[in-house]
Amino acid sequence: MTKTIFITGASKGFGKIWTTAFLNAGYNVAATARNVETLDDLKKEFGSKILPIKLDVNDREQCFKAVQTASAHFGSIDIVINNAGFGLFGTIEETTEKEARDQIETNVFGLLWVTQAVMPIMRKQQHGHIIQISSVLGMVTLPVLGIYNASKWAVEGLSETLAAEVAGFGIKVTLVEPNGFATEWASASALHAQPMKEYDNVRASFNEGLTDDIFGVPEATTEAMLKLVRSENPPLRLFLGKMALPWVTQVYADRLKTWESWKEVAEKAHGK
Template sequence: MKNENKTWFITGTSQGIGLVLVKQLLAQGFNVVATARNAASLKTPVGSSSDQFLPLQVNLIDEESVKQAVTTAVEKFGSIEYLVNNAGYGLIGGIEESSDAEVRANFDVNVFGLLNVTRAILPHMRAAKFGHVINLSSVFGLIAGAGWGIYCGTKFAVEGLSEALAQEVKPFGINVTLIEPGYVRTNFLNSSSLIASKNPIEDYKSIRDGVNAHQNDLPGKQLGDPEKVADLIIKVTQNPEPPLRLLTGSDAYGFANYKIDSLKTEIEANKELTFSTDFPL
């Protein structure tokens, strides 16, 4: 199947990795369905009036809005081979500082929105006995840090859901891959993607200060190149046996291995206690 006959459905395409991916795919001749909260915002940065480009305004947490977008995409292109769940943002602040409404809003977009899109597209992939679901997670879906607990919680959820989904849809010729970036040189660290809790507690000031320093010091110094990340996403779909998890960036590799080593150390240190809860053989 030639590129022009293959269709990508990508969420969260107004900026960052999503926008870069849209541009690369169009340059390679793929059909691209790009969703955003405001479809008009895509026309200028993408600069494409091609028949192979379909920008759609979608509310990911509205299941009917998502279903209509998928129907529109299939009516135009006939099929959807690749889904990239990229939309997301981060709530920052201590767990205790985060209100119920703030937490639910973050999970709505990062988790429930992802599920809405995935459920809407999977029937088309199952019918075709082919497809690839790419879920943008983060290395912080493997390891969490103070001040980032809610955002990390959403990504931990995406990790578990994706691991199970991969097993469920494999018999239908559908692959699932988690992309786990480290810090990528996009605007994710600014206020368009990170929202601070509106309920600061003085006892957690040092944590907030640490997060703020991170936001101020790191932009422009992130190791990850968004062009290379987008290119890697395209390449992983060409792998007949794609990985379930794919870290991007040497920093992600370091964080992940730190977590693996610390987890193994803790498990082994408590092995006797762990085994003590078994019934006697």
């Protein structure tokens, strides 16, 4: 039986690339986007294999309706990929309340609503795979991306907890953690807080690190994603790109060293 993938944020970037790869591999795909006209080319090419669904993940009711529409159309949902999200550039002090709330609403709550919507279907099936598109910035952080970092750290904690809660239903959970890739995420799709001159040096230092060699090729991720959706025993976490693992390894080594140096203080705080 052909498996069905439900993916959010399918209009561009990773979402469009992966949707195309899944269709070429023979999967049914329920592809959601705020503007479904961006999927017209795939509908023309793949016909009934793709079901474009208009969805704003910030709307919880829409999320539940979209999942039900996809399930009714294809008969099941085997894999969910929570890919919708955007980047917000700005220091903590620069970020407005609305900018911060919009970032968390989409990157965290949008993902949560889709996850909650699909759970009854997957529990009834006694199988499923929920793939949450996080980021290496859910494991480490960069300045000028504080609220985005926070959103992905929330996704990490939510999804690791989810994995423990749903394992008994035959449901797998994977956090995909890309390093930087040459998509529209950091350009056309990104939002920017109003800059304060006090942080000009911070921004300059950040921008100096954005060399072309650190950004991966988006299309090169398709093999990894196909291997992931086909896996019978998928990992809880999967890095994408060659920069992520060395970076995280170094940061965690430094953290462990610091924690060990404060071990005596920590143990005395236990009180017994």
